[in-house]
Amino acid sequence: MLAINVQKALGAFRLNAGFSMRKPGVVALFGPSGCGKSTLIQILAGLASPDSGYVQLNGEFLFDAGKGLAVPAEARGIGCVFQESRLFPHFSVRGNLEYGAKRSSRRACIAFDDVVALLELSHLLNRRPNSLSGGEKQRVAIGRALLCQPRLLLLDEPLASLDHERRGEVLPYLETLRDRLAIPMVYVSHQFDEVLRLATEVVLMRDGAITAHGDLTQLSLGAELHAMIGADLVGAVVNGELLNTDPQTGLSRIRLGSGELAVQTTGIPSGRIVRVQLLARDIIVATQAPAHLSVRNSVEGIIRMISPEQPGSDLVTIDIGCGESVLARITSEATRELQLHLGMRVWALLKAVSVRGHSFAAPMPPERFTSV
Amino acid sequence: MASLSPAELQALTLSLEVAGLSVFCSLPIALGLSWILTRRRFPGRRVLDAVVHLPLVLPPVAVGYLLLVLFGSQGPIGSVLAHTFGIRLVFTRAGAALATAVMSLPLMIRAMRISLESVDPGLEDAARTLGAKPLDRFLTITLPLMLPGILAGLVTAFAAGLGEFGAVITFVSNIPGETRTLPLALYTALQTPDGNAAAARLAVLSMGLGILGLLLSDYLSKSIARFLGR
Numbered sequence: 094m095l096a097i098n099v100q101k102a103l104g105a106f107r108l109n110a111g112f113s114m115r116k117p118g119v120v121a122l123f124g125p126s127g128c129g130k131s132t133l134i135q136i137l138a139g140l141a142s143p144d145s146g147y148v149q150l151n152g153e154f155l156f157d158a159g160k161g162l163a164v165p166a167e168a169r170g171i172g173c174v175f176q177e178s179r180l181f182p183h184f185s186v187r188g189n190l191e192y193g194a195k196r197s198s199r200r201a202c203i204a205f206d207d208v209v210a211l212l213e214l215s216h217l218l219n220r221r222p223n224s225l226s227g228g229e230k231q232r233v234a235i236g237r238a239l240l241c242q243p244r245l246l247l248l249d250e251p252l253a254s255l256d257h258e259r260r261g262e263v264l265p266y267l268e269t270l271r272d273r274l275a276i277p278m279v280y281v282s283h284q285f286d287e288v289l290r291l292a293t294e295v296v297l298m299r300d301g302a303i304t305a306h307g308d309l310t311q312l313s314l315g316a317e318l319h320a321m322i323g324a325d326l327v328g329a330v331v332n333g334e335l336l337n338t339d340p341q342t343g344l345s346r347i348r349l350g351s352g353e354l355a356v357q358t359t360g361i362p363s364g365r366i367v368r369v370q371l372l373a374r375d376i377i378v379a380t381q382a383p384a385h386l387s388v389r390n391s392v393e394g395i396i397r398m399i400s401p402e403q404p405g406s407d408l409v410t411i412d413i414g415c416g417e418s419v420l421a422r423i424t425s426e427a428t429r430e431l432q433l434h435l436g437m438r439v440w441a442l443l444k445a446v447s448v449r450g451h452s453f454a455a456p457m458p459p460e461r462f463t464s465v
Numbered sequence: 466m467a468s469l470s471p472a473e474l475q476a477l478t479l480s481l482e483v484a485g486l487s488v489f490c491s492l493p494i495a496l497g498l499s500w501i502l503t504r505r506r507f508p509g510r511r512v513l514d515a516v517v518h519l520p521l522v523l524p525p526v527a528v529g530y531l532l533l534v535l536f537g538s539q540g541p542i543g544s545v546l547a548h549t550f551g552i553r554l555v556f557t558r559a560g561a562a563l564a565t566a567v568m569s570l571p572l573m574i575r576a577m578r579i580s581l582e583s584v585d586p587g588l589e590d591a592a593r594t595l596g597a598k599p600l601d602r603f604l605t606i607t608l609p610l611m612l613p614g615i616l617a618g619l620v621t622a623f624a625a626g627l628g629e630f631g632a633v634i635t636f637v638s639n640i641p642g643e644t645r646t647l648p649l650a651l652y653t654a655l656q657t658p659d660g661n662a663a664a665a666r667l668a669v670l671s672m673g674l675g676i677l678g679l680l681l682s683d684y685l686s687k688s689i690a691r692f693l694g695r
Binding site: 179198 | 585588591592596598606610692
C-alpha cells in the first residue's frame, strides 16, 4: 500500500527512514520533537525532496531518486492536515471544503454532505475561518483534506496547537474517520495518549531513524517506547472485546487474555474491540489468589521477565494467556521478599477505576464509506 | 477661488492620464519583481534589488537624464523602438508615463513585498496538497491575500506619479497639452509674472487630489480587510 525509504541531510541532521504499510488503518509516527517526523511527512506529501530513496503508494512510484522521478505535491492525491489548520482566510468554510474537491480528478468516493455530517460542520459552512475555535478549525481542515479524495491522509500533529479540552473534542472525530473510512492514514504525534487512541500500527522514530515498527500491544512491552514516554506512562496496552456495561456503575467488562477485566468506558456498545493501557505503576503483584480485596480486577499469569528499571524498582512482565501480557512496576525489595522468578504463577491486581477503555475498532467492516 | 482655466484643466487631465498609465504599466512588473525578490533565491538578487531601488536615492533629474540616454531617439533602446515599432517616447505623454513609472516602481514594490512577506507560505503548501498548480495557487491564494499591499502600492505610486517633476521635465520637457502635468504647470505658473493666482489654484488642486486619494485608499483597505476575513 505505502512504502517509503528515504534519506535526507538537513545541516547536521540526517534523516534515514523507511517503513511500509500493508493494510488501511492509522500508522502513528511517534517520537520526540525534532526526530524527523515532520520532515518525513513533508517528503510523503511532496513538499520536501529527499536526497535519495523512494516513495511508493499503491504500487506507483511518487518519488524515485534512481530514476529522477518526483511527482509534484499537487498531483499526488495525498491529503494533509497540518498542526496549524492553514485554512484560507478569504474563503468561507464551504469555500475551504470545496477548494480541494474542485481540483480533484479522482472519482468522488467521499461526498460533501457525508463529510459535513461526519465532522458536524453544517452550522459552520457560511462562517469565515477566523471566527472558528481551534477545534472547529481542525475539523474543517480534516474535512477539506478528505474532500480532495485522497489516496492517503497525512496528519502532522493535528491536535498539537489545541488545549486539552479542544483535543478531547477533536479526538472522537479522528476515531470515527479511522473506523468508517477505508483511507490509510499516517498520524504524526509526540503525545502518547493520541497514539493510544488512534494507532493501528506504530512507527517509533528517534534522531532521524526508525527504531521500531509494529502494533502497539507488542511495542508497549519494549524498552524503545518506554524510553520515549517516560516511566509514568509505561504500561502494557491490551485489546479486548467489550462484553457488557453495567449502566449503574459505568463499568464495562472486557475479555482479556483468558480472563476478564472491568474498566471504565463511555458510550461504547457491546461487541466492539476496546483498547486499554494498564499502567505498570497501577498494578499490584500477588503470589496467591487474592481474597477480601476491593480491587475489581485480578488476572492470573506467569512471569516471563523481570528487568531492573530505575534504581530500586523492577518491571515485571506477566504473560496472561492468549498472547497478552501486562507490565507491573514493583520495588526490588518486593521482588526479593516475594521471591519472584521467571515462570512463577502470580496474580496481577488492578483497581477498575484507574483504567479507561477507548473504542478501538468496529467489529463490523466499514459501512457507508468506502474508498480507493 | 476662480474656476480652472482650460490650460489648467488640461494639466489636470494630463496628470491623471500619465499617472494612470504609469501605474497600469508598472503594476504587473512590480508584482513580478516583488515576487521574485521575496520568494526566489538566485545569484544577483541583491544587485537586482539595488537597481530597482535606485530611483529612490538618485536625483530625479539624473533618472530623467539616464532615460534620455537610453530611450532618446539616438539611444540604444530608443532607436530600436523608433525604427522597428515607430514608438517615440521623448517629448510625449507615453514618455512622461515611463519616467513616472520608473520613479514610482520602488514605492510600489516596497508595499507589495511587505504584504507578500506576510502571506504564509504554509497556505500555498496547503493549496498544493489540495491539487492547485502554481498559477492556480498564485491567483486563488497568494494574490488575494496580497491585495492590501497591491492597493497600497497602487495608491502610493499613483499619488507620487501625479507629483513627479524632475524626471519628467528632464526626459520629456515641458510641452503644454503633451507633457505639462500639474507640477510642471505649477512650476511654469511660478515662472510667469502674475502667475501667483494660477499657482495657488494648482497647489490647492494637488492637495485636494492627495486628500481624495488617501480617503479612497482608507475606504478600500477596510473593505479588503473584510473580504479577507480579518
